[in-house]
Every structure is written in C-alpha cells, then in structure tokens.
Amino acid sequence: MLAHLSPAIRQYLLVTGNYWAFTLTDGALRMLVVLHFYQLGYNALEVAMLFVFYEFFGVVTNLVGGYLGARFGLNRTMNIGLGLQILALVMLLVPAAWLTVAWVMVAQAISGIAKDLNKMSAKSTIKLLVPDQQQGQLYRWVAILTGSKNTLKGVGFFLGGLLLTLLGFQGAVLAMALMLFAVWMGSLVSLKKDAGKAKAKPKFNELFSKSSAINRLSLARFFLFGARDVWFVVALPVFLASQLGWSSWQVGSFLALWVIGYGFIQGVAPKLTASGVGRQQAAGWNLVLALSPLLLAIALWQQAPVAASIMLGLGIFGILFAVNSSLHSYLIVAYSRADGVSLDVGFYYMANAGGRLLGTVLSGWVYLQWGLEACLVISAAMLALSTLTIRTLPRREP
Numbered sequence: 001m002l003a004h005l006s007p008a009i010r011q012y013l014l015v016t017g018n019y020w021a022f023t024l025t026d027g028a029l030r031m032l033v034v035l036h037f038y039q040l041g042y043n044a045l046e047v048a049m050l051f052v053f054y055e056f057f058g059v060v061t062n063l064v065g066g067y068l069g070a071r072f073g074l075n076r077t078m079n080i081g082l083g084l085q086i087l088a089l090v091m092l093l094v095p096a097a098w099l100t101v102a103w104v105m106v107a108q109a110i111s112g113i114a115k116d117l118n119k120m121s122a123k124s125t126i127k128l129l130v131p132d133q134q135q136g137q138l139y140r141w142v143a144i145l146t147g148s149k150n151t152l153k154g155v156g157f158f159l160g161g162l163l164l165t166l167l168g169f170q171g172a173v174l175a176m177a178l179m180l181f182a183v184w185m186g187s188l189v190s191l192k193k194d195a196g197k198a199k200a201k202p203k204f205n206e207l208f209s210k211s212s213a214i215n216r217l218s219l220a221r222f223f224l225f226g227a228r229d230v231w232f233v234v235a236l237p238v239f240l241a242s243q244l245g246w247s248s249w250q251v252g253s254f255l256a257l258w259v260i261g262y263g264f265i266q267g268v269a270p271k272l273t274a275s276g277v278g279r280q281q282a283a284g285w286n287l288v289l290a291l292s293p294l295l296l297a298i299a300l301w302q303q304a305p306v307a308a309s310i311m312l313g314l315g316i317f318g319i320l321f322a323v324n325s326s327l328h329s330y331l332i333v334a335y336s337r338a339d340g341v342s343l344d345v346g347f348y349y350m351a352n353a354g355g356r357l358l359g360t361v362l363s364g365w366v367y368l369q370w371g372l373e374a375c376l377v378i379s380a381a382m383l384a385l386s387t388l389t390i391r392t393l394p395r396r397e398p
Contacts, residue, residue, distance in 0.1 A: 014190050016148065018078060019122040021183040022085060023149045025176045026115050027156020027259070028163065029089070033104065034237055035161065035248040036169045048234040048364025050101065053109035055360050058353030061116040062346045074121040081117030082184040084110050089177035093170055116353060119149075120346050144267050150322075151267070154259025161252020213335045213394050218351035221328055223386035224286070225352050228321060229359025230382065231293065231375035235367035236314075244307060262318040269326035279393035282327045286390055289320040290383035297376035331393075 030051075037047055068077050088111035092099070163172030237255060240246045246254070265272075273281060296313030300306065332348045366375050 014187070015078070015122050016144075018082070018183065018187050019118060019149055020152045021180060022082060022115070022118045023152045024156045024159065025085060025089070025180050026111070027153035027256075028160035028172070028176055029111060029156075031157045031160030031237075031252050031255070032164055032169060032172055033108070034234065035164055035241075035251065037104075038238060038241060039248070043364075043368060044234050044238045045364035045368045046101070047238065048360050050104050051108055051233070051360050052357070053105045054112035054115075055353055055357030056112070057109045058112040058116045059350050059357060061113045062120055062348075062350035062353055064346075077117050078121035079184065079187055081114045081121065082180065082187060084114035084117070086177055086180050086184060088114060089173050089180070092173045093177070096170075112353075116349060120349055122149075148263060148267055151260045151263030154256045154261070154263060156256075157252050157259055158256030161248050161256070164252075165249050211335070214332070214347060216389055216393055217328065217332050217335060218348045220286075220386045220389040221332075221348060222351040222355040222358075223382045223389065224321075224324060224328060224355065226355035226359040226362075227290075227293070227379040227382035227386065229356050230362045230366065230379050231372065232363070233356075233360050234363040235372055235375045236310075238367065239372050240310075258314055258318050261315075262322045265319050265322035266326045269323045272323055273327065279390055279395075282324070282331065282393075283387050283390040285320065285324050285327060286383065286387040289317070289324050290380050290387060292317040292320055293376040293383070294380035297373045297380070300373050300376075 033050060034047055037050060042050075088107045091103070091107040091110070094103070160172065163175060166172075167175065237251050240251045240254065241248075273285070292313065296309060296317070299309040299313065332345060362378060363375060366378060
C-alpha cells in the first residue's frame with residue numbers, strides 16, 4: 001500500500017510511526033518510574049531528582065543533536081535515538097537491589113538523550129517534506145505529528161500504570177524493550193538515507209542560533225514547558241496518590257486520558273485557530289493559558305471540592321496548552337532555515353528541555369515545601385513571561 005504513495009508521504013508516515021513507537025515507551029517509562037519509586041517510599045523531591053539527568057541531557061542532546069542531524073542526516077540521529085532508548089530500558093532490567101538512585105538516573109539520562117534525538121529528527125524532517133510556500137499544510141502536518149505524539153504519550157501513561165499492575169516493574173520494562181527493538185529493526189532499513197544533511201558541512205560554532213526570532217521563540221518555549229512541568233510532572237501525580245488516595249492504576253489512567261485529550265486538541269489546532277498564524281495570535285492564546293493555573297490555585301485555596309477542581313482545571317489547562325504548544329511547534333519550523341533545519345529546531349528544543357528541567361526540579365521541591373497551589377502560581381508566572389516573549393517576535397520573512 002505504501003508503494004502507491006508519494007515518496008514524501010511515505011517518509012512522513014515512516015517518521016511518524018517511528019516517533020509514535022518511541023513515544024509510547026517514553027510515556028510508559030515515565031509513569032513506571034514515578035509510581036514505582038513513590039511506592040518504594042521516595043518523597044516528591046526524590047522522585048523529581050530521578051529525572052534531572054533525563055532533562056539535563058535533553059538540553060545537551062538538542063543542541064548537539066541538531067548539529068549531528070545537519071552533518072550526518074536525520075535518519076541516523078533518529079535510529080540512534082531508538083537504539084539508546086532500548087539500552088535505557090535494558091539497564092532497568094537488572095535485579096531490584098541494583099536499582100539505586102544513581103543507576104536509575106543514568107538510565108534516565110540515556111533515555112533523555114534518546115527522546116530528544118528522536119523528536120528533533122522527526123520534527124526537522126517535516127520541514128524538508130513540505131514546500132516553503134505551503135505554510136497551511138506545514139502547520140497541519142506539524143500539528144498532526146505533535147498531537148498524535150502526545151496522544152500516544154497519554155496511552156503510554158495508561159500502559160505504564162497497567163503494566164506495573166499486571167507485570168510488575170521488570171516485566172513491564174522487558175515488554176517495552178522487545179516491542180521497541182522490533183520497530184528499530186524496521187527503521188534501520190526503511191528511512192531515507194541522508195535526509196536533512198546540510199549541503200555545506202555545518203561548523204560547531206553554528207550550534208547557537210544567530211536568529212533573533214529563533215532565540216525569542218526558544219525563550220518562550222522555555223517558559224511554556226517549565227510552566228507545565230512545574231505542577232504536572234511530579235507534584236500532580238504525587239498529590240493524587242497522597243492527598244486523594246488514588247491507586248497507581250487510577251493515577252496512570254487519569255493522566256493518560258488528559259494527555260490523550262491534549263494530543264487530540266494539538267492535532268486539530270489548525271481548525272481552532274485562524275490560518276494566518278502569527279505572533280499576535282500566539283501571544284493571545286498564551287495569555288489566556290496563563291490565567292488557567294492561577295484560577296485553579298485560587299479554587300484550591302478557597303477550599304473548593306478538590307477532585308472536581310483538579311479535573312476541571314486540568315481539562316481547561318490541557319485544551320489551552322495543546323493549542324499553544326501546536327502554535328509554537330509550527331512557528332519554529334516556519335521560522336527555521338530549510339538548509340540545516342535541524343540546527344534551528346535542535347536549538348529550540350534545547351530550550352524546551354531546559355524548561356522541562358527547571359519545571360521538574362521545581363515540581364518536586366516547591367510541592368514538598370509549599371504544596372500544589374504554589375506550583376500553580378509559579379506556572380502562571382512563567383506563562384506570563386512566555387506571553388511577553390512571544391509578543392516581541394519579528395514578522396516572518398518567506
């Protein structure tokens with residue numbers, strides 16, 4: 001069936017399928033680690049610290065990975081990412097006594113490198129498959145890729161909670177490693193060779209963007225994802241388990257449904273926004289998003305029904321965040337250079353990983369010190385900074 005499609009469509013489907021498989025294991029692994037180590041008695045800050053290397057090496061990988069993609073081709077960086085994720089999973093198959101904090105942090109570091117190599121490669125490849133004058137199609141393709149990825153990440157959260165219940169920690173990890181190995185074998189022989197390789201070999205000093213628009217978009221993305229993870233990544237699942245008494249199955253299922261819905265909204269974002277996406281529209285959506293965690297914090301402070309407030313607030317935040325994330329993802333691809341696109345995209349997602357790193361650490365520390373309401377207030381402040389940064393974007397030139 002693939003033989004009847006154009007080469008660009010075939011590559012898009014291969015890249016998307018590759019990205020989907022990776023994302024499924026990435027979401028499941030995150031939920032496995034959070035719930036398993038919380039059950040072992042780790043507090044919120046200690047659980048957050050397990051992901052510090054994951055996020056830190058994501059920063060480094062996006063920066064260097066963009067250079068590697070431009071120099072050696074995006075198919076290679078994508079396949080390296082898949083191989084490293086398999087290695088990270090295998091590292092967690094050791095006897096339970098070996099699963100020390102240091103060992104898990106190293107495995108998470110490798111997984112962080114893998115995730116960002118895979119994501120950078122996938123989103124950079126889309127730029128190469130769509131002519132620059134077809135910005136509407138580019139926006140739709142980026143939205144579909146991003147939205148479907150997050151839907152699969154939500155399925156991964158659900159899968160992580162389910163596998164932990166049915167197979168235990170090591171059984172779940174083994175099942176995911178075997179599935180991803182099969183995908184990796186197919187990817188090694190199917191992806192187009194040299195996709196994304198720059199015509200002129202990039203110099204190492206080109207890692208840091210010299211474009212004002214890319215720099216500002218990157219800063220806005222830093223605040224955007226820091227604002228999400230400061231309350232979502234550790235504080236929320238620990239709050240649901242400790243304060244509401246939810247089981248691993250319930251926490252995993254609830255967060256899975258949220259991320260699945262969030263991914264669906266990302267995929268249809270072009271239908272929710274005007275076709276001429278620019279800085280004013282992006283800033284407007286960003287500002288509305290900034291109000292949602294603040295309103296949820298006020299509701300919890302005023303002792304509104306907790307479970308109902310969390311579900312409603314998280315639903316509103318998810319819809320607004322999905323549209324904002326999709327708009328940002330489109331803008332970075334639209335502003336990037338066609339030749340050596342992975343350098344710009346890699347720099348941008350370095351900032352994305354930096355925001356997640358800050359948000360992850362704050363999520364554990366702030367929750368431990370002051371609770372979920374404080375995490376939400378910090379989230380609103382970071383979103384306000386993201387809005388101000390987006391407003392300074394220059395007009396895009398063809």
